[in-house]
Amino acid sequence: MTSTVLPRVLSISSDKLLIASGADGAPYMIAAQTLRHACTCGDCIDEKSGQRRSDVSRWPPKLTIASAKFDPSDLLHVRFKEDSHRTTVNIGDFKTDPFFNSASARNELWDASLDPEAVTVSWQRLNEPLEHHALLERLAHFGFAIVSGCPAQPGFITRLAPYVGRIKESRVGPLFDVRFDPSPSNLAFSADELFLHTDNPYRNPVPGWQILHCIVNTSQGGDSYVVDGFACADHLKRNYPEYYASLTETLVTFAFRSTDAHFSSRRPVIALDDDGHLVQVSFNDRSLRPVLGAVGEVERFYAAYRRYRRLLADPAYQVRFKLQPGQAFIVNNFRVLHARGAFPATAARHLQGAYLDSDWVNSNFLVAHHKHTGDHGYVA
Numbered sequence: 371m372t373s374t375v376l377p378r379v380l381s382i383s384s385d386k387l388l389i390a391s392g393a394d395g396a397p398y399m400i401a402a403q404t405l406r407h408a409c410t411c412g413d414c415i416d417e418k419s420g421q422r423r424s425d426v427s428r429w430p431p432k433l434t435i436a437s438a439k440f441d442p443s444d445l446l447h448v449r450f451k452e453d454s455h456r457t458t459v460n461i462g463d464f465k466t467d468p469f470f471n472s473a474s475a476r477n478e479l480w481d482a483s484l485d486p487e488a489v490t491v492s493w494q495r496l497n498e499p500l501e502h503h504a505l506l507e508r509l510a511h512f513g514f515a516i517v518s519g520c521p522a523q524p525g526f527i528t529r530l531a532p533y534v535g536r537i538k539e540s541r542v543g544p545l546f547d548v549r550f551d552p553s554p555s556n557l558a559f560s561a562d563e564l565f566l567h568t569d570n571p572y573r574n575p576v577p578g579w580q581i582l583h584c585i586v587n588t589s590q591g592g593d594s595y596v597v598d599g600f601a602c603a604d605h606l607k608r609n610y611p612e613y614y615a616s617l618t619e620t621l622v623t624f625a626f627r628s629t630d631a632h633f634s635s636r637r638p639v640i641a642l643d644d645d646g647h648l649v650q651v652s653f654n655d656r657s658l659r660p661v662l663g664a665v666g667e668v669e670r671f672y673a674a675y676r677r678y679r680r681l682l683a684d685p686a687y688q689v690r691f692k693l694q695p696g697q698a699f700i701v702n703n704f705r706v707l708h709a710r711g712a713f714p715a716t717a718a719r720h721l722q723g724a725y726l727d728s729d730w731v732n733s734n735f736l737v738a739h740h741k742h743t744g745d746h747g748y749v750a
């Protein structure tokens with residue numbers, strides 16, 4: 371964090387500091403309690419692990435700032451009246467917490483103009499740090515990447531997955547097979563077209579990422595296509611705010627039942643965080659339950675769902691490709707919808723899939739990014 375203007379204490383009142391800091395010099399307040407919590411002294415922080423030992427309930431309930439001064443290296447020294455605790459803090463830590471790394475800051479929205487080549491990396495080179503970083507960067511920015519040059523062998527995903535994240539078991543085990551089944555437990559195992567969807571919105575938590583690896587694909591048809599659900603949500607927000615409101619506010623149920631599982635979950639189709647940033651799209655015609663509620667709101671929901679579905683179906687948003695044996699694609703299942711065209715039931719087509727936990731991918735990206743650039747607090 372570099373700033374041309376040195377931080378200054380503008381004023382001290384008993385329970386807060388008014389600070390001027392950063393290039394804009396815009397003043398902001400820090401509560402005494404926050405300063406006490408941020409103390410990095412040997413009593414408050416375990417030196418080896420860097421983890422906090424201090425116990426909030428043992429501070430004096432009312433803390434008063436007795437003095438606060440910056441030293442020449444911009445560290446702020448604070449003394450509290452009640453327990454005479456001396457606290458040293460880095461003032462750069464107080465505008466936004468540098469330990470909170472919001473993945474949404476890195477999203478770059480895309481449409482059909484995204485060239486699949488630009489998001490393709492090579493399996494043979496994935497143990498080179500640059501290629502590995504390139505993969506994680508594509509995933510962090512676009513939520514989508516293709517890995518080519520993989521062996522077309524069953525079980526290969528267990529070798530690819532650790533470069534991306536950690537496998538989260540699906541209903542049928544760590545890996546699942548996608549091939550024609552005459553009486554499928556899930557339409558993914560039919561030969562029908564599968565419209566754009568996110569997987570398993572009825573699970574809690576929903577699988578964060580999905581890898582699909584192609585072992586055989588000789589069929590006419592069965593092509594893959596993907597869409598940035600956030601780009602379509604953004605279009606909806608700008609052009610149909612009523613519909614955007616409905617899809618972000620209406621809680622709907624997604625459910626799946628088979629002989630061995632009864633899953634259900636309630637969530638909005640488009641989930642936002644407290645700041646209104648897009649967090650998660652849950653879209654799956656197959657597992658969305660009939661929407662219940664006040665008739666007017668339900669009507670508005672279906673109109674909104676239909677409009678969003680039409681946007682997804684618009685070729686202007688779709689990136690299409692045919693998975694070749696030895697190729698795998700990886701999608702952020704909170705953001706990017708995937709689909710496949712119909713194929714003849716007699717065709718030789720076999721994919722394997724796996725889900726990954728959501729947070730390891732972001733973490734691996736940050737670790738790789740730090741190694742690559744030396745930059746910790748990465749904000750796009």
Ligand SMILES: O=C(O)CCC(=O)C(=O)O
Pocket residue numbers: 548558564569582592593594708709710721723
């Ligand atoms: O068959 C395909 O290409 C995709 C299947 C699918 O959507 C899935 O397994 O999640």
Ligand SMILES: [Fe+2]
Pocket residue numbers: 558567568569708
């Ligand atoms: Fe799927």
Ligand SMILES: [Zn+2]
Pocket residue numbers: 409410411412413414415455456457
């Ligand atoms: Zn301390």
